[in-house]
Amino acid sequence: MMRLWAPQPTPKSKLGQYRKLSTTAGVHVSPIALGGMSIGDKWDEFGFGSMTKDDSFKLLNAYFDLGGNFVDTANFYQSETSEKFIGEWAEQRGIRDQLFISTKYTNNTKLCDNTIQQKVLYGGNNIKSMHLAVESSLQKLRTTYIDLFYVHWWDYTTSIQEMMHALHALVLSRKVMYLGISDAPAWVVAKANQYARDHALTPFCIYQGQWNVLDRSFERDIIPMARDEGMALAPWGVLAGGKIRTDAEEEKRSQTGEKGRVVLSDEWKRTENEKKVCQALEKIAADVGAKSINSIAIAYVLHKTRYVFPIIGGRKVEHLVGNLEALDISLTREHLSYIDSIVPFDPGFPHNFFGDGTSYNPMHISNGHLDFWPIAQPITPAQE
Numbered sequence: 606m607m608r609l610w611a612p613q614p615t616p617k618s619k620l621g622q623y624r625k626l627s628t629t630a631g632v633h634v635s636p637i638a639l640g641g642m643s644i645g646d647k648w649d650e651f652g653f654g655s656m657t658k659d660d661s662f663k664l665l666n667a668y669f670d671l672g673g674n675f676v677d678t679a680n681f682y683q684s685e686t687s688e689k690f691i692g693e694w695a696e697q698r699g700i701r702d703q704l705f706i707s708t709k710y711t712n713n714t715k716l717c718d719n720t721i722q723q724k725v726l727y728g729g730n731n732i733k734s735m736h737l738a739v740e741s742s743l744q745k746l747r748t749t750y751i752d753l754f755y756v757h758w759w760d761y762t763t764s765i766q767e768m769m770h771a772l773h774a775l776v777l778s779r780k781v782m783y784l785g786i787s788d789a790p791a792w793v794v795a796k797a798n799q800y801a802r803d804h805a806l807t808p809f810c811i812y813q814g815q816w817n818v819l820d821r822s823f824e825r826d827i828i829p830m831a832r833d834e835g836m837a838l839a840p841w842g843v844l845a846g847g848k849i850r851t852d853a854e855e856e857k858r859s860q861t862g863e864k865g866r867v868v869l870s871d872e873w874k875r876t877e878n879e880k881k882v883c884q885a886l887e888k889i890a891a892d893v894g895a896k897s898i899n900s901i902a903i904a905y906v907l908h909k910t911r912y913v914f915p916i917i918g919g920r921k922v923e924h925l926v927g928n929l930e931a932l933d934i935s936l937t938r939e940h941l942s943y944i945d946s947i948v949p950f951d952p953g954f955p956h957n958f959f960g961d962g963t964s965y966n967p968m969h970i971s972n973g974h975l976d977f978w979p980i981a982q983p984i985t986p987a988q989e
Contacts, residue, residue, distance in 0.1 A: 616672035622932075640919075645685075707755060755813060759788070765797045810837060816838075820845070837912040933986055
């Protein structure tokens with residue numbers, strides 16, 4: 606007979622070793638979220654790739670069976686089939702309440718429907734767009750609630766007051782549990798959260814945006830803002846759209862046997878600086894015994910600050926499994942400093958003058974001998 610307080614079985618992977626989402630959201634989720642942009646079967650014609658329903662279910666099953674519970678999608682991904690496939694899959698397996706599903710509104714789901722004339726009514730941050738989106742997402746996801754509801758991007762026309770009151774109403778109605786914001790300026794997020802606190806509304810607990818070792822602009826304002834706001838970070842584009850690869854991998858992928866070389870598209874080509882960073886990742890991979898520099902790139906963002914939950918997509922189960930190596934990698938401060946030194950990052954004024962708050966700057970030091978409380982560090986395999 607099972608003891609009442611018996612420990613849970615050991616998870617099949619570290620996807621099942623959950624972490625608190627943020628200081629303002631007590632729910633526990635997998636350290637890597639499964640990106641749903643490739644789940645669905647409608648975007649081949651636009652060059653983004655897609656998946657059949659069977660292949661989508663295989664990927665979702667693999668993620669869940671490895672312990673994963675954090676699935677990220679949006680109302681318009683794969684022309685709405687991403688939400689539909691995820692909802693049908695969760696319903697078939699009877700696991701809806703074991704999942705933490707995030708979706709987003711703002712984008713116009715009728716973008717490709719030429720029969721719709723007043724398309725503007727279906728997009729933006731305004732209340733009508735929000736109402737249409739959340740009701741549609743609930744239906745497509747076959748659920749009565751959304752775990753995490755994102756504002757997908759800032760439209761610069763809807764007021765913060767209008768948006769935050771409407772989002773809070775969704776939380777009160779139990780249609781939404783947590784709120785997030787994606788692809789918005791840091792000042793918008795800080796202002797929105799302060800308005801929410803001042804008016805007893807629900808603030809944003811997580812920010813989603815583009816961040817990878819090749820493009821570190823995320824570190825300029827977003828990370829300091831999130832640290833101060835107690836927000837989690839869900840970076841997308843962590844693998845830089847396939848640009849993180851070794852020179853040997855690039856050579857292999859650009860060969861077509863007897864037909865000669867493939868001409869690489871401009872989007873797929875790497876700059877000289879990008880090649881240098883990838884070579885640095887390769888050196889670190891050799892140092893820590895990692896099989897792939899993709900794993901180092903994922904581990905890089907996990908080690909830079911706290912409460913980071915990378916969104917990793919793709920269409921192949923083997924790639925998903927391979928990327929989980931990142932959760933077993935411990936990078937030292939020296940590793941991170943070495944990677945950052947390859948192509949120095951200029952945070953711009955005033956950050957390059959007064960710092961980013963992680964240490965005292967010369968102006969502080971001029972005030973006397975001061976001890977600095979260290980910034981709390983992220984979870985690493987060595988600390989688990």
